[in-house]
Amino acid sequence: MAGVTAEQLAASVGTTTYLDALRQAMFDALAQWPEAFIYGQDVEDPFGGAFKATKGLSTAYPERVRNAPICEDAMAGLAVGAAIYGARPILEFQFSDFASIAFNQLVNHAATTFYRTGKPCPLVVRLPMGGTAGGGPFHCQSPEAWLTYHPGLIVVAPSSVFDAYHMLKQSIACDDPVMFCENKLLYFHEKEVSEAGKSLNESTPQLPLGKAAVVREGDACTVVAYSGMVKEVMEAAERLSTRNGILVEVIDLRCLKPLDMQTIYDSLARTGRLVMVNEAWSYGGVGAQVISQVTQHAFHLLDAPPRRVSALETPIPYHPELWRSHRPHARRIVQAIIETVQY
Amino acid sequence: MTKTAIRLPQLGEAVAEATIQEWLIAVGDSIEADADIAEVETEKSVLAITSQHTGVLVEIVKEAGSACEVGDLLAWLEVEGIVEETEQSEEIDTHQTSDPTEPKPMRAPTAPALAPAGSSAGFLSPRVRSMLAETGLREADLHLVRATGTDGRVTARDIERLQAHLDTYIAHDASSLRRAVSDSMSRAWERPLATVSSLVQMDPILKHRRSIPGRPSASIYALRALALALREDDRLVRIIAGDHIYEPKHMDIALAVDAEDGVLNPVIHKVDTQGLAELDESVNNVIEQARSRKLSPDAGEGGIATISNYGSLRITWATPVPPPGQSCLLGLGSVRRHPNWNAKTNSWDCVRACEITMTFDHRIADGAAAAHLLHAVVKYLEHPERLD
Incomplete structure (x- = not known):
């Protein structure tokens, strides 16, 4: 065991990042399920993956962490086959943008296997998505919408360190194919200081995979977000509370398919107003789905037209300044909330 | 070269429509920015509208004489370069909002003061x-x-x-009659109402009624007087709606009747065709029905005016509100003794008289028309033999 020891991994007490939590979850999963294995480009040590999510894991489990060719189609095909035969493959794509190359395997095969054959297909695809400054059109996209479109796929998008850990483990335990959307900005910027002497793997998950969470309570407006946007919305909510005295309720969707609409309806019963924020483009997206459900089933609760904050309708710009104004940011979210609250 | 729309701008806060009076240039003519391009006539004045751009008039959409609303496309102008609103992008508003990816409903850029289609005034979520x-x-x-x-x-x-x-x-629970009156009064109050008043000498009526079977009350005289006066001049009981004025065909007049927890306005039909005795009987019937809550639901429908005898409540002067759908209400005050100058004897006589008030919808008629009608009513009431 070179580099990181199992003890170091298992006892990551202190400050834990979102990325640490993912690594920890995979480490614990490999220990818990002998049928689990990790497959991805350059995931083996010493490189340990594009974002170092698998650093140390191949050293601890040399046979079960394997490098893949640079071909997401072939990787996904192998994983579907292995899953049908009883394995629990954990695929790592370097960037979710390249899930398009594996599109056929994911939506035609993984999504339909159980429907067609009665055989479960318990695979997890880890998709690093969302923007980073300078990443440009091929390394910053958020393609969750086209994955949620297909019946048979579960799509999750954790926003916290705690959820990154537990939801990845729950996804690996799940017998359906799970598209596990990670956020690249959260990898290093989302941190949590664990309780003294307690590591993540000693905590228990608070919610099942398919439930949304109210992460901030308020009565003026419900703001629904997921993944990296929860951080932006929480910042906007704090600003509105201290500067404008507007208390918004923030819901972290956590799971994009199936959607936990009941938590949103319950919140709307308190607030009557809805702002939907996602980092992806708006057209046909998760926000469109949430709002269509709300207008159909909770019309009587609405006191203002639901509003959306999304990426602008262009490919993602390379220039850091352009990128910053292209993605939804706290200032734009604050404005949308104020307009909705004042309606 | 791009085509840009010329639209009817917001010409004043209250102006929603106008008629094109004249195009000042012909198709094919060029025009400078800010030059007058057409004259339009509004309710109150004739105004020029100007071109926002320098260009050539290529098509007139609304010819002279056409009526148009604020924001309507009037003509197309061909201009150099790209302008904000072109033929292709007509439906997209380029105003930035919090989510620029969502196209906004069309709004003419020349008409910023006009409430857009999405205005939420009066909207209940x-x-x-x-x-x-x-x-x-x-x-x-x-x-x-x-x-x-x-x-x-x-x-x-x-x-x-x-x-x-x-x-x-x-x-407490409100009675259904009280709720209906409350709704009806709210709607009635949406109109501009005005009131005129006059003193009526009542001695002639008080004497005359002794000669009529049933000894009809002042309300009966007022009903008939109003019906006959309206037959000569119905300006106060017309209805204005849309582009039309509606004149009533029959002198159907309602009478305000106190009932428990509210007022009912049963209608007496064709009042002008009934004599005083006949009217007295019709009125006694409906009052009886009203007080015993036996009026048919449509008994209050179709009246053109209402008589309110608030004098019976010992009130000398009031401005009751005409019910919705009616433009005029005649109110009768209580009869009191008044000094009246007698020119023949050069002294004050004591007469019995009452104030009558006429409250009317000021949109349909002016004060002079109301005064004219009220004087006609007074004349009938002071010469009751003409009501026979």
Whole structure:
């Protein structure tokens, strides 16, 4: 065991990042399920993956962490086959943008296997998505919408360190194919200081995979977000509370398919107003789905037209300044909330 | 070269439409920015509209004589370069909002003062509607609360505040008649009402009624006097709606009758064709029916005016409100003794007289028409033999 020891991994007490939590979850999963294995480009040590999510894991489990060719189609095909035969493959794509190359395997095969054959297909695809400054059109996209479109796929998008850990483990335990959307900005910027002497793997998950969470309570407006946007919305909510005295309720969707609409309806019963924020483009997206459900089933609760904050309708710009104004940011979210609250 | 639209601009706060009087240039002519391009006539004046761009008039959409509304496309101008609103992008508003990816409903850039199609004034959100249904409050009750939403829209919070305010009172169930009167008065008050008044000498009627079977009350005389006066001049009982004025065909006049917890206005049909004795009988019938709550539901429909004898409540002067759908109400004050200068004897006589008031919808008639009608009524009442 070179580099990181199992003890170091298992006892990551202190400050834990979102990325640490993912690594920890995979480490614990490999220990818990002998049928689990990790497959991805350059995931083996010493490189340990594009974002170092698998650093140390191949050293601890040399046979079960394997490098893949640079071909997401072939990787996904192998994983579907292995899953049908009883394995629990954990695929790592370097960037979710390249899930398009594996599109056929994911939506035609993984999504339909159980429907067609009665055989479960318990695979997890880890998709690093969302923007980073300078990443440009091929390394910053958020393609969750086209994955949620297909019946048979579960799509999750954790926003916290705690959820990154537990939801990845729950996804690996799940017998359906799970598209596990990670956020690249959260990898290093989302941190949590664990309780003294307690590591993540000693905590228990608070919610099942398919439930949304109210992460901030308020009565003026419900703001629904997921993944990296929860951080932006929480910042906007704090600003509105201290500067404008507007208390918004923030819901972290956590799971994009199936959607936990009941938590949103319950919140709307308190607030009557809805702002939907996602980092992806708006057209046909998760926000469109949430709002269509709300207008159909909770019309009587609405006191203002639901509003959306999304990426602008262009490919993602390379220039850091352009990128910053292209993605939804706290200032734009604050404005949308104020307009909705004042309606 | 791009084509840009010329639209009818907002010409004044209250102007919603205008008629094109004349195009000042012909198709094919060029025009400078800010030069007059057409003259339009509004309700009050003739105004010039100017071209925002330098260009060539390529098509006139609204010819001279056409009526158009604010924001309507009047003509196409061909201009150099790219302008904000072109033929291709006509439906997209380029104003930036919090989410620039969502196209906004079309709004003519020349008409910023006009409430856009999405204006929320008077709009009740689904939540507000369901709260009304839940609390049993009605739309008419919303005047009780200060609206805090955009453009004066009532929000869900406003309803909560209203409910909290009402909870500081003791609640009882309102009778259905009281609720109907409340609704009807709210609607009636949406019009500009004005009142004129005059003194009527009542001695002639008080003497005359002794000769009529049933000894009809002053209300019967007033009913017939109003019907005959209206037959000569019906300007105060017309209705204005849309582009038309509607003249009544029959002198059907309602009589305000006090009932338990409200007022009913049963209608007496073709009052001008009934003599005083006949009228007295018709009126006694409906009053009896009204007080015993046996009036048919449509008994209050179709009247063109109402008589209110508030004098029976010992009130000398009042301005009752004409019910919705009617433009005029004649009120009778209580009969009192008044000094009256007698020119023959050069002294004051004591006469019995009452004030009568006429409250009318000022949109349909002016003060002079009301005065004319009231004088005609006074004349009939002071010469009751003409009502026989």
